[in-house]
Amino acid sequence: MSNESLANLLKEERRFEPPADLAAAANVTAEAYEQAKADRLGFWAEQARQLTWATEPTQTLDWSNPPFAKWFADGKLNVAYNCVDRHVEAGHGDRVAIHFEGEPADDTRTITYAELQREVSKAANALTELGVRAGDRVAIYLPMIPEAVFAMLACARIGAPHSVVFGGFSADALAARIEDADARVVITSDGGYRRGKPSALKPAVDEALTRPGTENVRNVLVVRRTGEDTAWTEGRDVWWHELVDGQSDRHTPEAFDAEHPLFILYTSGTTGKPKGILHTTGGYLTQTAYTHRAVFDLKPETDVYWCTADVGWVTGHSYIVYGPLANGATEVLYEGTPDTPHQGRWWEIVQKYGVTLLYTAPTAIRACMKWGDDIPAKFDLSSLRVLGSVGEPINPEAWIWYRKNIGGDRTPIVDTWWQTETGAIMVSPLPGVTATKPGSAQIPLPGISATVVDDEAKEVGNGGGGYLVVTEPWPSMLRTIWGDDQRYLDTYWSRFENRYFAGDGAKKDTDGDIWLLGRVDDVMLVSGHNISTTEVESALVSHPKVAEAAVVGATDPQTTQSIVAFVILRGNVDAEAEGEALVTELRNHVAKHLGPIAKPKRILPVAELPKTRSGKIMRRLLRDVAENRALGDVTTLTDSSVMELIQSKLPGAS
Numbered sequence: 001m002s003n004e005s006l007a008n009l010l011k012e013e014r015r016f017e018p019p020a021d022l023a024a025a026a027n028v029t030a031e032a033y034e035q036a037k038a039d040r041l042g043f044w045a046e047q048a049r050q051l052t053w054a055t056e057p058t059q060t061l062d063w064s065n066p067p068f069a070k071w072f073a074d075g076k077l078n079v080a081y082n083c084v085d086r087h088v089e090a091g092h093g094d095r096v097a098i099h100f101e102g103e104p105a106d107d108t109r110t111i112t113y114a115e116l117q118r119e120v121s122k123a124a125n126a127l128t129e130l131g132v133r134a135g136d137r138v139a140i141y142l143p144m145i146p147e148a149v150f151a152m153l154a155c156a157r158i159g160a161p162h163s164v165v166f167g168g169f170s171a172d173a174l175a176a177r178i179e180d181a182d183a184r185v186v187i188t189s190d191g192g193y194r195r196g197k198p199s200a201l202k203p204a205v206d207e208a209l210t211r212p213g214t215e216n217v218r219n220v221l222v223v224r225r226t227g228e229d230t231a232w233t234e235g236r237d238v239w240w241h242e243l244v245d246g247q248s249d250r251h252t253p254e255a256f257d258a259e260h261p262l263f264i265l266y267t268s269g270t271t272g273k274p275k276g277i278l279h280t281t282g283g284y285l286t287q288t289a290y291t292h293r294a295v296f297d298l299k300p301e302t303d304v305y306w307c308t309a310d311v312g313w314v315t316g317h318s319y320i321v322y323g324p325l326a327n328g329a330t331e332v333l334y335e336g337t338p339d340t341p342h343q344g345r346w347w348e349i350v351q352k353y354g355v356t357l358l359y360t361a362p363t364a365i366r367a368c369m370k371w372g373d374d375i376p377a378k379f380d381l382s383s384l385r386v387l388g389s390v391g392e393p394i395n396p397e398a399w400i401w402y403r404k405n406i407g408g409d410r411t412p413i414v415d416t417w418w419q420t421e422t423g424a425i426m427v428s429p430l431p432g433v434t435a436t437k438p439g440s441a442q443i444p445l446p447g448i449s450a451t452v453v454d455d456e457a458k459e460v461g462n463g464g465g466g467y468l469v470v471t472e473p474w475p476s477m478l479r480t481i482w483g484d485d486q487r488y489l490d491t492y493w494s495r496f497e498n499r500y501f502a503g504d505g506a507k508k509d510t511d512g513d514i515w516l517l518g519r520v521d522d523v524m525l526v527s528g529h530n531i532s533t534t535e536v537e538s539a540l541v542s543h544p545k546v547a548e549a550a551v552v553g554a555t556d557p558q559t560t561q562s563i564v565a566f567v568i569l570r571g572n573v574d575a576e577a578e579g580e581a582l583v584t585e586l587r588n589h590v591a592k593h594l595g596p597i598a599k600p601k602r603i604l605p606v607a608e609l610p611k612t613r614s615g616k617i618m619r620r621l622l623r624d625v626a627e628n629r630a631l632g633d634v635t636t637l638t639d640s641s642v643m644e645l646i647q648s649k650l651p652g653a654s
């Protein structure tokens with residue numbers, strides 16, 4: 001961004017009060033903000049006491065060597081014990097932990113907490129037999145099957161930091177992550193089910209392990225999921241069912257220091273080379289458990305929670321595995337895609353299990369908007385009581401669509417801002433407290449200090465735009481970038497003194513609510529004005545014919561940059577028939593909503609947008625296209641043919 005602050009273009013006046021019954025029984029009330037403000041560290045110490053510690057911590061935060069934080073440093077605990085055993089010991093062994101729904105419709109499995117304890121214990125014993133010791137790194141490359149959860153918890157149980165690599169990544173991406181973390185064991189499967197067919201995984205592991213830098217991998221533990229033929233390296237490869245199933249289902253968890261490494265997770269790579277984010281034990285579990293209880297208002301006896309993320313990214317770590325299980329939740333785990341075998345699959349799952357709390361991403365909501373309102377309307381979604389969103393800014397129209405078509409115009413929506421680096425939710429409404437605003441993540445959670453500052457680090461207000469920063473350390477913060485303290489300092493702590501720089505643009509409205517405006521790297525500079533990608537995209541999505549939009553700034557001799565928009569039209573709109581008239585209509589629509597400065601110079605209807613496997617739009621690739629450049633790193637892209645399709649649409653593109 002230049003020295004101009006971000007323009008404030010979008011106005012949104014709609015408000016939604018929390019439902020009275022939810023507010024009356026909410027886990028967290030407005031008082032929590034006051035309490036945390038009066039004594040922030042005391043507040044977090046109290047949240048930490050909700051966990052079961054082998055040695056209770058007496059210290060809360062050690063910030064003597066900033067920005068290298070230690071939380072609850074003299075405490076000891078075992079994460080797997082907290083997520084599993086303690087619920088069994090409290091008499092909840094028969095409670096369902098996981099309703100597993102495979103992609104093939106009749107392929108389901110119900111796992112109680114007692115069973116989870118046995119499965120995790122066996123897996124922990126198996127890893128120990130393979131020689132895995134506390135501190136050794138284990139790479140996990142699995143589909144969304146229960147063994148992914150067992151494997152993560154087994155690693156946590158024996159103190160072996162895991163590095164989960166998304167099952168859709170290529171052999172190269174996997175090899176780079178194995179090498180960076182210096183993993184000793186890889187846990188994978190023969191494959192998984194994807195769009196109605198078995199899809200192999202093990203070949204990518206075999207290929208990755210031929211790459212230099214992966215030599216320290218001693219064993220590959222392979223879950224049999226599809227039963228398809230799989231190449232086998234004797235002495236290295238071990239079947240899960242042969243090694244794990246025969247182990248004792250008892251295992252005594254060892255307590256680890258609160259700062260013992262829990263996992264390394266590589267960021268989703270939206271902007272460039274992924275970073276190996278290191279999270280540790282006590283603070284991470286404290287904040288994931290607290291935020292899950294607070295933001296989703298989880299009632300473990302009655303709620304059925306479902307987070308649609310993949311365990312391969314941070315939302316899966318914090319809000320499928322650690323947060324919900326630490327809270328004793330009953331949750332759904334679904335293997336497949338939302339449109340297999342039909343575009344109502346998700347809503348069928350909500351109806352089947354009576355899901356009450358749903359957590360998903362704007363990309364999925366926009367896809368459902370594109371498919372049409374009639375699809376969710378066929379299912380009974382009346383069990384839902386809180387809806388969550390994460391991953392990108394949610395366009396106000398997508399927010400309204402979500403509330404109306406999924407939430408029956410009844411459920412609060414919690415738009416949760418956070419990152420791999422923050423470990424847990426940081427900025428979000430509370431469902432029983434906050435009057436929500438479509439498109440705004442609103443306010444930092446109790447105990448979190450975050451704000452928006454301008455170039456000179458001065459706080460902005462009244463619609464002023466700038467950079468989102470976190471101003472005080474928080475329990476689940478990243479501790480460093482694995483093996484690269486300098487990159488940790490440079491990336492997050494050098495832009496502003498004593499403030500964590502998140503890399504996201506934001507503004508604050510007159511009520512003090514925070515609006516995320518997209519990544520700082522993506523902000524466009526048009527005739528001296530900094531314009532947010534999010535605001536222009538939201539204006540486009542507010543047009544009834546548009547389901548999704550991505551905008552970028554392309555170099556322009558007159559205006560520094562000009563706005564180029566790529567739009568996906570709603571299912572019932574025929575792009576060919578609409579032709580240039582629609583493009584003109586959309587350009588005028590944006591001008592009307594945001595002002596002439598934000599009017600896109602070019603608008604291109606496309607069938608797909610380039611996205612990371614976690615569903616985020618990769619604008620830098622679109623910028624490459626708009627500027628007729630060779631594409632940058634595409635290794636984290638879902639489907640590279642999307643780029644060819646888009647390039648072929650551009651006049652003059654190579």
Ligand code: ATP
Pocket residue numbers: 267268269270271272273274275313314389390391392393394415416417418419420421441502503504516518519614616
């Ligand atoms: P990389 O850092 O490698 O480019 P990434 O930032 O996509 O990858 P994640 O940690 O998965 O990796 O994503 C965090 C980012 O997602 C945030 O910095 C922000 O840009 C965006 N984001 C997440 N939740 C929200 C939200 N509720 N509103 C707006 N943006 C969000």
Ligand code: MG
Pocket residue numbers: 267419503
């Ligand atoms: Mg990031």
